[in-house]
Amino acid sequence: MFHRTSLRLTVLNAVVFFVILLGFSGIVYATVQHHLLRKVDASLTGNIGAKPAVFIENQKLIGSTQAVMKIAPLQADVRMITLFWNARGEPTGDLPFDKESTTGFDFNAFRGLPEDDKPRTVESSGHSYRVLTHRVKTVKTGEPAPSDIVVTQTIINIDPELGMMRSLLFIMGIAVIAGGGAAVMAGSYLARRALVPIRLSWERQQQFVSDASHELRTPLAVIRANTELLLRHPDETIETQSDTISSMLKETKRLSKLVASLLTLARSDSNQLELAKKRLELTKVLHDAAAKFAPLAAFKGIDMSIDVEEGLHAVGDEERLQQLCVIFLDNALKFTEAGGTIRFICKRCSTAATLVIEDTGMGIAGYELPYIFDRFYQGSRSRSRTDSGSGLGLSIAKWIVEKHGGTIQADSEVGKGTQFAISLPLVAG
Numbered sequence: 001m002f003h004r005t006s007l008r009l010t011v012l013n014a015v016v017f018f019v020i021l022l023g024f025s026g027i028v029y030a031t032v033q034h035h036l037l038r039k040v041d042a043s044l045t046g047n048i049g050a051k052p053a054v055f056i057e058n059q060k061l062i063g064s065t066q067a068v069m070k071i072a073p074l075q076a077d078v079r080m081i082t083l084f085w086n087a088r089g090e091p092t093g094d095l096p097f098d099k100e101s102t103t104g105f106d107f108n109a110f111r112g113l114p115e116d117d118k119p120r121t122v123e124s125s126g127h128s129y130r131v132l133t134h135r136v137k138t139v140k141t142g143e144p145a146p147s148d149i150v151v152t153q154t155i156i157n158i159d160p161e162l163g164m165m166r167s168l169l170f171i172m173g174i175a176v177i178a179g180g181g182a183a184v185m186a187g188s189y190l191a192r193r194a195l196v197p198i199r200l201s202w203e204r205q206q207q208f209v210s211d212a213s214h215e216l217r218t219p220l221a222v223i224r225a226n227t228e229l230l231l232r233h234p235d236e237t238i239e240t241q242s243d244t245i246s247s248m249l250k251e252t253k254r255l256s257k258l259v260a261s262l263l264t265l266a267r268s269d270s271n272q273l274e275l276a277k278k279r280l281e282l283t284k285v286l287h288d289a290a291a292k293f294a295p296l297a298a299f300k301g302i303d304m305s306i307d308v309e310e311g312l313h314a315v316g317d318e319e320r321l322q323q324l325c326v327i328f329l330d331n332a333l334k335f336t337e338a339g340g341t342i343r344f345i346c347k348r349c350s351t352a353a354t355l356v357i358e359d360t361g362m363g364i365a366g367y368e369l370p371y372i373f374d375r376f377y378q379g380s381r382s383r384s385r386t387d388s389g390s391g392l393g394l395s396i397a398k399w400i401v402e403k404h405g406g407t408i409q410a411d412s413e414v415g416k417g418t419q420f421a422i423s424l425p426l427v428a429g
């Protein structure tokens with residue numbers, strides 16, 4: 001699945017890069033071509049625009065074609081050739097070529113071009129020329145000139161410009177091909193790198209779904225088996241079947257707790273779960289949450305002490321902070337035997353509050369400590385207990401602490417007890 005996605009991303013990357021490169025090259029090529037031709041055209045139009053006046057005046061004065069022809073060498077560009085055509089459509093004057101075309105210059109290629117003063121490109125004998133054709137008119141009347149010459153053509157050989165364009169095209173072609181190859185390689189590398197976190201998250205999600213289904217199966221199987229048992233003895237009373245019914249009730253409670261935890265984690269994963277944060281008196285929230293456990297601890301024969309410093313204020317979600325206390329105290333109660341102690345202490349530590357929940361219970365083995373915040377992780381000894389949970393408590397606690405900008409640390413020794421230290425940022429009172 002990820003291989004195909006990676007391939008598609010690579011192709012998409014390469015195509016986008018290739019199109020951008022191609023478009024960019026096209027723009028560069030068109031700009032350079034436009035610039036070069038504009039320079040040539042400027043020479044052509046500059047020549048024709050400045051000269052006709054002189055041309056006609058001289059012609060009137062001297063009255064000879066030969067005199068007119070002497071003006072031609074005034075051209076700005078040394079490559080420029082000027083052709084003069086008479087009314088019969090023949091070239092006239094000092095021709096810049098021999099009539100037999102031994103120089104390879106074929107004037108016929110320029111015959112009959114539109115006389116609109118617009119530069120155009122003409123191909124002749126394997127050469128390219130830029131040509132501007134101009135009909136000669138008298139300056140004052142705008143009438144055709146009273147001379148033998150009726151049309152002038154200024155011509156520039158643009159072989160060097162086109163040669164330059166061809167070289168540019170060649171270089172850009174190589175750049176586009178090399179760039180395309182580099183784009184494929186870079187695209188493939190980037191696609192693989194971009195997919196790593198997605199693959200990890202997908203695998204985590206898969207694991208989450210399979211663990212959740214597994215956890216849901218157990219209570220459901222118990223409820224189903226007990227229901228079938230009840231149905232097999234329709235005559236029995238609730239009293240005689242109270243064990244079965246209470247077992248079903250216990251599993252139903254476990255199921256609802258599990259579903260609630262799963263929902264919290266699933267929503268937190270998709271960022272759908274936002275905390276309802278507000279300024280609160282942390283001292284009161286923590287004290288109230290811990291106080292609810294005192295009767296349970298007393299019932300179990302555990303000595304529980306609560307010591308929360310006065311005047312602690314924080315910005316947080318009251319319900320979630322209470323849930324945090326419940327998760328740690330629930331564990332402390334669950335994993336501590338009668339005669340043990342639980343200490344719930346919260347003190348100001350600079351700009352943060354340090355909450356410590358300590359018990360003298362069974363403790364956690366060193367090799368298990370790094371995993372206790374993982375979803376569905378249960379210590380080997382806690383899994384064998386009859387009141388074992390689902391291993392989601394601490395992962396929810398970690399999420400709550402992180403959402404409050406705090407940190408969490410665990411320390412434990414098997415047989416001696418466990419200590420969790422949570423740091424939560426405070427605000428001024």
Ligand SMILES: Nc1ncnc2c1ncn2[C@@H]1O[C@H](COP(=O)(O)OP(=O)(O)OP(=O)(O)O)[C@@H](O)[C@H]1O
Nearest residue numbers: 331332335372378379382389390391392393394418
């Ligand atoms: N105070 C503690 N003493 C000893 N072991 C603990 C304590 N707190 C947590 N653990 C270990 O960490 C594991 C994970 O705890 P967590 O609260 O996430 O799951 P759980 O208590 O087993 O189930 P749940 O909280 O979902 O009902 C526990 O199974 C247990 O092995």
Ligand SMILES: [Mg+2]
Nearest residue numbers: 331389393394
């Ligand atoms: Mg727990």
